[in-house]
Amino acid sequence: xxxxxxxxATEIAERVxxxxxxxxxVARESIAALVEHGGERALGAVLRVDAEGALAAARxxxxxxxxxxxxxxxxxxxxxxxxxxxxxxxVKDSLVTRGLRTTCGSKMLERYVPPYDATVVERLxxxxxxxxxxxxxxxxxxGSSTENxxxxxxxxxxxxxxxxxxxxxxSAVAVAAKLVHVALGSDTGGSIRQPAALTGVVGVKPTYGRxxxxxxxxxxxxxxxxxxxxxxxxxxxxxxxxxxxRDPRDSTSVDRFVDRADFSRARERLRGARVGVIRDxxxxxxxxxxxxxxxxxxxxxxxxxxxxxxxxxxxxxxxxAAYYVLAPAECSSNLARFDGVRYGFHAxxxxxxxxxxxxxxxAKGFGPEVKRRILLGTFALSEGYHDEFYEKAQRVRAxxxxxxxxxxxxxxxxxxxxxxVLPWRLGERTSDPVAMYEADVCTVxxxxxxxxxxxxxxxxxxxxxxxxxxVGLQLVAPSFAExxxxxxxxxxQNAISPTSVNLNR
Amino acid sequence: MIETSRYITVGxxxxxxxxxxxxxxxxxxLSADEERALQSQLDRVLAHxxxxxxxxxxxxxxxxxxxxAAPLARDQRADSLSPREALAQAALAAEGQFAVxxxxxx
Numbered sequence: 001x002x003x004x005x006x007x008x009a010t011e012i013a014e015r016v017x018x019x020x021x022x023x024x025x026v027a028r029e030s031i032a033a034l035v036e037h038g039g040e041r042a043l044g045a046v047l048r049v050d051a052e053g054a055l056a057a058a059r060x061x062x063x064x065x066x067x068x069x070x071x072x073x074x075x076x077x078x079x080x081x082x083x084x085x086x087x088x089x090x091v092k093d094s095l096v097t098r099g100l101r102t103t104c105g106s107k108m109l110e111r112y113v114p115p116y117d118a119t120v121v122e123r124l125x126x127x128x129x130x131x132x133x134x135x136x137x138x139x140x141x142x143g144s145s146t147e148n149x150x151x152x153x154x155x156x157x158x159x160x161x162x163x164x165x166x167x168x169x170x171s172a173v174a175v176a177a178k179l180v181h182v183a184l185g186s187d188t189g190g191s192i193r194q195p196a197a198l199t200g201v202v203g204v205k206p207t208y209g210r211x212x213x214x215x216x217x218x219x220x221x222x223x224x225x226x227x228x229x230x231x232x233x234x235x236x237x238x239x240x241x242x243x244x245x246r247d248p249r250d251s252t253s254v255d256r257f258v259d260r261a262d263f264s265r266a267r268e269r270l271r272g273a274r275v276g277v278i279r280d281x282x283x284x285x286x287x288x289x290x291x292x293x294x295x296x297x298x299x300x301x302x303x304x305x306x307x308x309x310x311x312x313x314x315x316x317x318x319x320x321a322a323y324y325v326l327a328p329a330e331c332s333s334n335l336a337r338f339d340g341v342r343y344g345f346h347a348x349x350x351x352x353x354x355x356x357x358x359x360x361x362x363a364k365g366f367g368p369e370v371k372r373r374i375l376l377g378t379f380a381l382s383e384g385y386h387d388e389f390y391e392k393a394q395r396v397r398a399x400x401x402x403x404x405x406x407x408x409x410x411x412x413x414x415x416x417x418x419x420x421v422l423p424w425r426l427g428e429r430t431s432d433p434v435a436m437y438e439a440d441v442c443t444v445x446x447x448x449x450x451x452x453x454x455x456x457x458x459x460x461x462x463x464x465x466x467x468x469x470x471v472g473l474q475l476v477a478p479s480f481a482e483x484x485x486x487x488x489x490x491x492x493q494n495a496i497s498p499t500s501v502n503l504n505r
Numbered sequence: 506m507i508e509t510s511r512y513i514t515v516g517x518x519x520x521x522x523x524x525x526x527x528x529x530x531x532x533x534x535l536s537a538d539e540e541r542a543l544q545s546q547l548d549r550v551l552a553h554x555x556x557x558x559x560x561x562x563x564x565x566x567x568x569x570x571x572x573x574a575a576p577l578a579r580d581q582r583a584d585s586l587s588p589r590e591a592l593a594q595a596a597l598a599a600e601g602q603f604a605v606x607x608x609x610x611x
Contacts, residue, residue: 115590343594363534394567
């Protein structure tokens with residue numbers, strides 16, 4: 001029998017609503033798959049599986065649906081209320097879950113049990129989604145490979161000797177290996193899009209302010225976003241629609257109507273679309289396989305009737321540098337709260353001063369990449385350097401945003417490779433923290449501009465070790481243009497239809 | 506100049522970043538080994554971000570927020586955690602408050 005995990009989120013919701021299968025049955029399959037393939041000794045996708053909580057939620061949902069069917073509640077009404085009925089979800093460990101340990105990939109929060117749910121988690125539960133696991137990640141979302149997890153590394157299901165990207169690497173792996181239907185991630189400079197690309201799934205970074213950050217453990221508050229990962233664009237949109245929209249508990253969440261994508265007009269939309277290609281990025285060094293897949297994707301879009309327009313966004317040249325000042329600066333401020341007093345790890349120290357104890361707590365609780373970024377951020381904010389680095393980076397950010405606004409006067413959407421490189425070998429880059437920074441340029445630029453972006457799989461390229469590795473296309477749309485972004489992504493995915501590979505069983 | 510990867514080349518930074526001083530500002534205790542390693546790593550990161558200094562941005566106002574178009578919403582009164590829930594994870598709590606060792610010495 002075909003596993004329920006091989007159905008898309010849309011299909012599963014439909015089946016569970018109609019009673020073809022129970023949410024409990026589906027949750028059991030996911031739990032078993034996660035235990036067998038998701039843990040430390042296998043793919044390293046998840047930090048913990050909440051079998052008890054997931055089954056309890058599934059049972060409650062099944063009971064409610066039985067009652068609703070008995071009372072002949074209208075199917076359309078049920079579908080609207082439980083749009084994610086029985087859909088299994090892995091939630092990145094940067095999002096707090098009530099009563100379920102949330103570590104953010106750090107020793108600092110090893111024993112932290114949140115007293116509340118993040119708004120996005122609450123909204124998924126309300127729609128009938130079943131949270132089955134907390135997924136592995138780079139500590140405090142800092143990294144591009146999930147090797148900075150304080151617990152264990154995650155592995156790329158396409159080639160287990162390679163990284164799955166990061167920081168939402170565990171979420172991407174859980175979806176790619178079909179251990180869950182969908183996942184939530186957080187994206188500050190590419191942390192949803194890049195692992196999605198490296199594992200061959202769809203990943204969406206909504207417009208800043210579109211999705212509530214309440215309950216997201218903060219990294220860089222002016223850049224942090226929450227979004228979905230799924231194996232197809234339609235499922236990603238379904239999750240997005242459930243979590244987007246104003247939340248009074250996040251003052252940066254925007255009160256603006258969340259319009260839905262209309263996939264029936266997707267092909268039409270691509271036909272007339274003006275697709276911008278950023279000349280400045282094409283000049284970057286990139287892996288040959290990435291370039292070839294990207295160019296092929298462009299020619300497929302062209303043959304579908306899109307017009308490819310080359311344009312220049314000159315400020316993107318400074319994007320990585322600006323990002324690696326702003327994000328660390330904000331992180332040094334956000335992570336100041338981890339001092340061992342209110343929650344989290346605390347170092348014992350008889351007789352030492354409170355200040356020394358805090359310094360010991362932070363020395364032992366944070367891993368090397370987090371320390372690097374806190375120190376870099378502290379430097380950028382310190383007296384004498386604030387104007388030269390922090391404020392300059394903010395000016396550059398405004399320039400980048402202006403570049404994107406101008407670009408969107410000329411084109412409907414921008415297309416770039418999501419990552420300039422194919423998944424690299426585990427350990428290959430850990431010794432050189434600088435090495436990856438510049439390869440993030442395609443994703444950090446849209447993050448600085450605040451606009452909506454997504455990564456869709458466009459095929460595979462052969463690695464130097466002879467394995468086939470996925471490549472992602474990043475589509476970038478103006479702020480709040482998610483609906484058309486999803487439609488275009490859907491049309492591209494259909495036109496290219498990358499080979500479906502059974503990665504797991 | 507050192508070739509750090511196929512993608513970037515960095516030289517020595519123009520600015521001096523004193524890791525020991527920054528670490529004390531950031532309240533992170535470092536071992537001597539850690540301090541040495543971080544000094545060379547951060548020098549290289551700094552050399553890389555110094556690219557910013559080249560950008561001609563005098564005429565541009567700095568952008569502080571994630572979204573220019575949408576001003577922060579007004580605060581609204583809402584339910585939050587009870588003191589008991591908020592204190593549940595504290596290292597030490599007393600009389601309904603977080604308890605800490607004396608901060609101001611002497």
